[in-house]
Amino acid sequence: MNIASPSSRVELAGFSRSLAGQDTAALSVSPLELGETATGETSSRVKLGMDTKTCTKCKRTLPTVEFARDASKRCGFKSICKGCDRAKAGAYYRANRDRRRAYWQAKRDEMSAAYFVLRAVRIYGGQCIECGSVEDLEFDHVDNNGAAHREVETLQAVLRRIVRTGQPITDYRLQLLCKRHHLAKTLATRGQAA
Numbered sequence: 358m359n360i361a362s363p364s365s366r367v368e369l370a371g372f373s374r375s376l377a378g379q380d381t382a383a384l385s386v387s388p389l390e391l392g393e394t395a396t397g398e399t400s401s402r403v404k405l406g407m408d409t410k411t412c413t414k415c416k417r418t419l420p421t422v423e424f425a426r427d428a429s430k431r432c433g434f435k436s437i438c439k440g441c442d443r444a445k446a447g448a449y450y451r452a453n454r455d456r457r458r459a460y461w462q463a464k465r466d467e468m469s470a471a472y473f474v475l476r477a478v479r480i481y482g483g484q485c486i487e488c489g490s491v492e493d494l495e496f497d498h499v500d501n502n503g504a505a506h507r508e509v510e511t512l513q514a515v516l517r518r519i520v521r522t523g524q525p526i527t528d529y530r531l532q533l534l535c536k537r538h539h540l541a542k543t544l545a546t547r548g549q550a551a
């Protein structure tokens with residue numbers, strides 16, 4: 358229904374009067390206000406006879422000055438009050454801040470892990486003992502007891518221990534192999550076992 362046309366104003370006003378019998382408020386308000394009342398959004402505006410609006414979030418009925426303007430809304434205001442708007446912005450900021458903190462913590466962890474790898478690799482000679490490659494280096498357990506070692510100590514812990522003492526660990530014999538030679542050794546070991 359087109360609430361903006363003059364004819365509908367009469368119709369609407371007459372309709373509500375005939376329904377309620379004595380609905381004087383409906384007669385005194387503009388078509389626009391009637392339209393808003395129909396949506397239930399600003400019914401208090403008609404009732405109180407002043408510019409108020411009920412916040413859809415906190416449900417408080419406040420003067421419209423407590424609402425930010427919003428041209429896309431029929432009533433010209435945002436549906437939530439300025440107070441709720443601020444609270445929402447604050448919540449967004451906090452969520453964003455937590456995300457940022459988590460990101461940088463992960464970044465720091467990553468960097469410190471990379472640092473320990475670099476230092477430990479240097480302590481172990483910095484190159485594949487088979488081909489001298491300095492890329493894609495991996496720690497290999499000379500005695501093939503890596504599985505047992507990993508059960509009692511994480512790689513990160515081993516690296517920290519190496520860096521802390523500044524020399525190769527003595528309880529497990531480690532050596533550096535490039536990815537290719539590490540894989541070759543692993544396959545050869547499996548071949549022996551089979």
Ligand SMILES: [Zn+2]
Pocket residue numbers: 412413414415416417437438439440441442
């Ligand atoms: Zn509110």
Ligand SMILES: [Zn+2]
Pocket residue numbers: 485486487488489490534535536537538
């Ligand atoms: Zn190699």
